[in-house]
Amino acid sequence: MNNCCCTEGVKLIYACSGCSDVGEISDRVARVLSKEGFGKMKCLAAVGAHLSGPVKSAIGADENIAIDGCSDACARKNLEHAGVIPKSYILTEMGLEKGKTVLTDEIVNEMSKKIRDKMLFECGREDDENK
Amino acid sequence: MFEIKILGMGCSKCKKLTKLAEEAVSELGVSAKVVKVTDIDEIMDYGAMVTPALVIEGEVKVAGKIPSKEEIKKWIEAN
Secondary structure, X not given: OOOOOOOOOOEEEEEOOOOOHHHHHHHHHHHHHHHOOOOEEOOHHHHHOOOHHHHHXXXXXXXXXXXXXXOOOHHHHHHHHOOOOOEXXXXXXXXXXXXXXXXXXXXXXXXXXXXXXXHHHHHHHHHHHOO | OEEEEEEOOOOXXXXXXXXXXXXXXXXXXXXXXXXXXXXXXHHHHOOOOOOOEEEEOOEEXXXXXXXXXXHHHHHHHHO
């Protein structure tokens, strides 16, 4: 696993941070993953504003991760507008219900774990495919 | 005279990008100064999360990779 994509390269994390319950959870999940060192959370609004530094950084990163609260996928679409195709994680496709989910540490930790596990699984699969 | 800034802490990629930028300026014969920026706060001011990055007249043109000399020339000429 020394060459595993999960342990190398610059990985940037963006959350939709929307005003709905699941949007708020996406923000918290991104912060948890960033604090854990899984990647570095960056400001989606700066990419949306087309600021050259954040946009070019996203383009130059080894991997970009979009965490969206719902299937509107605003984080993913913002990045796509900037010419970046991120790995996309949508919380409503991972068991949460928009408008009916109470923000708790347990939910945030559960979603963080799910995304972490998915990323590790996908990474392992890519490693296997590259063998 | 305009300024071309190379953002980076001084790794080999930053040095290579600096060299390419200097060559591009020289070959085009334009009046530009290539400046290395190693201060992390100043680098962050540009919103550059990955380095090296190349800035022409305040705009980040590329980050996290080394462009070709031809690309740098195009950006300079477009300035």
